Amino acid sequence: MLALWRAVDPSTARSILVVCAADGIVGFAFGAISIGAGLPLWLPTLLSVVVFAGASQFLLVGVIASGGSLLAAVAAGLLVNARLLPLGLAVGDAVGRGWWRTLLGSHLLTDESAAFALIQPRGEHRRAAFWLCGVALFLCWNLGVVAGAAVGTTIPDTDALGLDAAFPAIILALVLPILRSIRVGRAVAVGVVVALVTSPFLPAGVPVLLALLGVLAGLPPRRSPATVIAPTATTDGTTGVTGTTESETAR
Amino acid sequence: MSAVTIGLLVAAGALAVGTLALRLVGVLLRARITPSDRVQELLDTGVAVLFCALIATATLVEAQEFVGWARPAGVAVGGLLAWRKAPFVVVVIAAAAVAAVLRLVGIP
Incomplete structure (x- = not known):
């Protein structure tokens, strides 16, 4: 000790x-x-x-x-x-x-x-x-x-x-x-919304697990050497242009 | 031993065994895998999401209902102080004190 x-x-x-x-x-x-x-x-x-x-x-x-x-x-x-x-x-x-x-x-x-x-x-x-x-x-x-x-x-x-x-x-x-990273922030935002929206209907503990769906919103863009800037369909349904800067801020 | 005692013992035992199993499965899985950078990043994101969802629900919800304003106000003040790099003990005491004072003046 x-x-x-x-x-x-x-x-x-x-x-x-x-x-x-x-x-x-x-x-x-x-x-x-x-x-x-x-x-x-x-x-x-x-x-x-x-x-x-x-x-x-x-x-x-x-x-x-x-x-x-x-x-x-x-x-x-x-x-x-x-x-x-x-x-x-x-x-x-x-x-x-x-x-x-x-x-x-x-x-x-x-x-x-x-x-x-x-x-x-x-x-x-x-x-x-x-x-x-x-x-x-x-x-x-x-x-x-x-x-x-x-x-x-x-x-x-x-x-x-x-x-x-x-x-x-x-x-x-x-x-x-x-x-600190934008990508983690996006995953967290989606996760928190999922947890809070489901809280009134589900037993305690389950909303927190469902929040893990938010991880999908924070998936890093697949890095392909051919395209520096590639349009990526994010899981929340929007289409965004994701460059390399985001993955660099992750650390 | 009465039936009530046996029932309570079995319930305590079941919760203990089940909880240890949940903990062990996670830890043992982790010992089996050597995550790639990409998977490690996902795990880190996952745990951040899990903690934030836990903070949000523990701050706002109890027994599937809104808890009232005192607790979220306390957590908000604590969070603000943590963001401004206040010492940890100040964050914790401020969060509790804000909630306590609000309840003292009648805000639940």
Whole structure:
């Protein structure tokens, strides 16, 4: 842990601590809300250790507490977690090799650890940032949940603290540097529209997956040496003239 | 053990196993392939799209409905500060504080 701490640059390490503090408080609320809903003390603690995915834990407890079926609760949780598969595909190189590293590292894959890995250059720095964030978050999240479940009766109002605005702001601040290219911007714009338009009709988790259709709008033009400027039909139906400048700005 | 306890245990176990499977499939796939530059670019774009869609839905939608103005206002202020290169801790606290203050004055 100390070695990881040293391998990560101080500003990233400080940012990871901030995220851990915010998520620890949310974990505290999760523990308290679960007990407040009449669920046994062991359930929020067990969930936080073996599932370790906040949004799906809240969903599971919410569905059970409101009298929904267990099957529906698990299905809702899995749908919300489906995005972890493409996230693993994108930053899986940060996990490292060997079976125990793969198993443990996969379990530590969250939005936050993936985002911290993503903004690091490939190699040692990326691995260190991923593992430091994963391990630290696992500790803080679980400590928070245990404390919240133990206190139980006083449920902190995370909305009154504005903590629900902290999570999107955290991810936004982390991914902002990778949104520089026009092509990525176009893919993101299409993806966000798809997700928001489908959100009122589909269960949580699915709109975010559908947003990946936006990638089609950001496909790089096929480079052919014969034509420097080639008209390309983009996926949103418009026909644009795409030159070489766009692909150069991608890095 | 009561039936309720067994049901909760099975539900927790199913969510845990399913979630780990989702994580493992992505990570293992990544270990099997050595993406070309073009595929790597697609993966990078994909993860940017995924995160932005997550930000958008987490900011605006809860239980398939609009969440109200306090949260999006907080996220917007946080985003603006991040864009102006403010320290990370300032971004996070400002986002939470704006949402909290708006709710304090009665904007949900």
